[in-house]
Amino acid sequence: xxxxxxxxxxxxxxxxxMEALEALAESGIDLRxxxxxxxxxxxILRAIVNRPDHAYEVLSESGFLVKTNNVLxxxxxxxxxxxxxxxRLLSEGNVNIEYTYAFVAHSRDNAYVILxxxxxxxxxxxxxxxxxxxxxxxELYSM
Amino acid sequence: xxxxxxxxxxCMPQADMKALQSRRLKxxxxxxxxxxxxxxxxxxxxxxxxxxxxxxxxxxxxPFVTKDDLREAYPYGLLGVSLRDAVRIQSTSGTTGRRVVAxxxxxxxxxxxxxxxxxxxxxxxTKDDVVQxxxxxxxxxxxxxxxxxxxxxxxxTLPMSSGFxxxxxxxxxxxxxTVLCCTPSYAEFLAESIEESGLTDKIxxxxxxxxAEAWSNEMRLRIEEKLGIKAYDIYGLTEITGPGxxxxxxxxxGMHINEDHFVAEIIDxxxxxxxxxxxxxxxxxxxxxxxxxxxxxxxTRDICVLSSDACSCxxxxxxxxxLMGRSDDMLIIKGVNVFPSQIETxxxxxxxxSNYQLVIDRHNHSDxxxxxxxxxxxxxxxxxxxxxxxxxELHEKIKNILGIAAKVTMVAPKTITRSEGKxxxxxxKRKI
Numbered sequence: 001x002x003x004x005x006x007x008x009x010x011x012x013x014x015x016x017x018m019e020a021l022e023a024l025a026e027s028g029i030d031l032r033x034x035x036x037x038x039x040x041x042x043x044i045l046r047a048i049v050n051r052p053d054h055a056y057e058v059l060s061e062s063g064f065l066v067k068t069n070n071v072l073x074x075x076x077x078x079x080x081x082x083x084x085x086x087x088r089l090l091s092e093g094n095v096n097i098e099y100t101y102a103f104v105a106h107s108r109d110n111a112y113v114i115l116x117x118x119x120x121x122x123x124x125x126x127x128x129x130x131x132x133x134x135x136x137x138x139e140l141y142s143m
Numbered sequence: 144x145x146x147x148x149x150x151x152x153x154c155m156p157q158a159d160m161k162a163l164q165s166r167r168l169k170x171x172x173x174x175x176x177x178x179x180x181x182x183x184x185x186x187x188x189x190x191x192x193x194x195x196x197x198x199x200x201x202x203x204x205x206p207f208v209t210k211d212d213l214r215e216a217y218p219y220g221l222l223g224v225s226l227r228d229a230v231r232i233q234s235t236s237g238t239t240g241r242r243v244v245a246x247x248x249x250x251x252x253x254x255x256x257x258x259x260x261x262x263x264x265x266x267x268x269t270k271d272d273v274v275q276x277x278x279x280x281x282x283x284x285x286x287x288x289x290x291x292x293x294x295x296x297x298x299x300t301l302p303m304s305s306g307f308x309x310x311x312x313x314x315x316x317x318x319x320x321t322v323l324c325c326t327p328s329y330a331e332f333l334a335e336s337i338e339e340s341g342l343t344d345k346i347x348x349x350x351x352x353x354x355a356e357a358w359s360n361e362m363r364l365r366i367e368e369k370l371g372i373k374a375y376d377i378y379g380l381t382e383i384t385g386p387g388x389x390x391x392x393x394x395x396x397g398m399h400i401n402e403d404h405f406v407a408e409i410i411d412x413x414x415x416x417x418x419x420x421x422x423x424x425x426x427x428x429x430x431x432x433x434x435x436x437x438x439x440x441x442x443t444r445d446i447c448v449l450s451s452d453a454c455s456c457x458x459x460x461x462x463x464x465x466l467m468g469r470s471d472d473m474l475i476i477k478g479v480n481v482f483p484s485q486i487e488t489x490x491x492x493x494x495x496x497s498n499y500q501l502v503i504d505r506h507n508h509s510d511x512x513x514x515x516x517x518x519x520x521x522x523x524x525x526x527x528x529x530x531x532x533x534x535x536e537l538h539e540k541i542k543n544i545l546g547i548a549a550k551v552t553m554v555a556p557k558t559i560t561r562s563e564g565k566x567x568x569x570x571x572k573r574k575i
Contacts, residue, residue, distance in 0.1 A: 005525070007523075007524075007525035009518055009523055009553075009555055010555075011554060011555050011558065016555075037526075037527050039527055039531065041552050041553070042530070042552075042553060042554075042555075044525060044526075044527060044530075046525060063555070063556065063557060064555070065518055065519075065520060065523045065555060065556055067520070067523050067524070067525055069525050098526050098528075099526065116525065116526075
């Protein structure tokens with residue numbers, strides 16, 4: 001119940017992010033969610049795309065350092081406290097969240113967040129037990 | 144006589160100096176032969192015995208000592224006396240992480256301090272002066288050497304060590320220091336701090352003795368103008384003794400070599416052939432009086448020119464020009480010797496066979512070192528924390544090995560500039 005995420009090392013230089021995004025666009029790869037972590041020297045672009053393996057190849061061939069990780073795509077109620085309730089569950093189960101980012105989908109009732117945690121199995125276990133919906137890759141890409 | 148500390152040596156006729164050198168060299172070669180088996184083996188291999196060295200003209204027959212020898216013989220292999228006679232070490236960084244350790248007997252320290260006293264006297268200073276030593280103290284030779292020289296001359300010595308600028312300025316003003324000894328970049332930094340603090344009127348400095356790093360004549364003029372002093376160059380290296388191997392006089396046209404202790408030759412760094420005086424080449428020193436660390440024909444890797452021309456100061460000691468470069472890849476950063484290979488060693492020890500580049504710059508009169516390392520797939524992580532942790536670990540390791548802090552920056556693969564397929568390891572942006 002995890003989805004594949006791409007992480008791309010992007011140097012803090014003008015045009016570098018664009019280069020990565022254009023490489024994906026040219027290959028017809030669709031971005032489902034994206035976040036950019038930045039420091040003063042470099043950034044890490046994290047993306048959920050419709051064809052992760054293809055995207056990995058495309059970016060590597062363009063000279064980018066890419067890594068894939070499994071992350072959780074969590075469906076939460078689009079209301080105050082929606083994310084908090086999920087985070088509370090994980091926190092109580094001693095699962096650390098490394099980072100999180102939200103993404104937009106065409107739905108009025110739900111919001112979607114990507115969670116990167118230190119223990120995927122435990123997190124999936126806790127969340128499903130508590131009836132939190134996790135998206136599969138298939139569901140995610142067809143959204 | 145003015146401006147001399149030991150006029151009988153400093154102004155000795157050149158023929159007499161040559162005779163003195165010959166006598167001392169013969170004794171020294173026997174001393175080394177009898178006490179330094181590492182060098183004796185080198186002589187045997189070269190087919191030379193002490194009997195072959197009859198005068199200074201036979202110097203070229205002796206084998207060279209290189210930094211590799213120092214590494215191989217580390218720590219005690221080149222020690223020329225028993226431990227009970229050795230009283231001090233000084234140390235500098237070596238080529239691949241192993242430090243150079245030089246030894247001194249009390250006799251060696253005395254002659255070193257004499258050399259430094261000559262350098263201070265040459266600025267017109269006497270026992271009435273107040274000498275502020277703002278070189279680092281400790282393993283670094285700068286502080287201890289100039290401190291000892293100032294004592295010998297009888298000046299009041301302020302053993303400030305480097306840094307703590309506010310305190311430097313306070314003592315400089317309150318104790319009315321007249322001579323400043325430090326690196327030229329720190330002198331320039333102090334000069335600006337004095338201006339900014341509005342202390343210019345309280346400064347009584349008349350001379351500065353600046354060494355341990357390369358500086359240009361433009362930099363000298365800037366420092367002289369800002370501090371209202373005359374700025375003198377000084378040269379030395381731990382392997383030979385430390386500062387005071389040579390020093391500048393009022394003519395400021397090169398540094399007089401203390402030839403009664405250190406005999407200089409210029410060689411072609413490729414062929415190792417001794418070159419005629421006036422040729423540009425690598426300067427090689429032979430210690431003819433030192434007991435504990437008696438290096439013969441030590442290859443400094445410093446490029447310069449020698450001259451025996453008469454000097455208006457009256458000294459007959461040969462002069463060496465300002466340094467014109469290196470015949471190896473050694474860098475001097477914040478007065479510290481840095482070899483790119485040391486960084487490479489750290490990276491390899493760290494399990495990285497990765498491409499790197501050193502970027503050296505000077506901000507605010509202080510050298511900066513940035514080590515750019517190309518990220519490898521194994522090192523890359525999707526979390527910033529993991530990459531920054533690696534940067535910090537490398538930073539610590541490099542600091543341990545070099546003794547200076549470096550900024551470690553991870554860069555994307557294949558981004559380090561290559562020329563003709565070869566990575567450019569060093570980018571020196573300093574304008575000096």
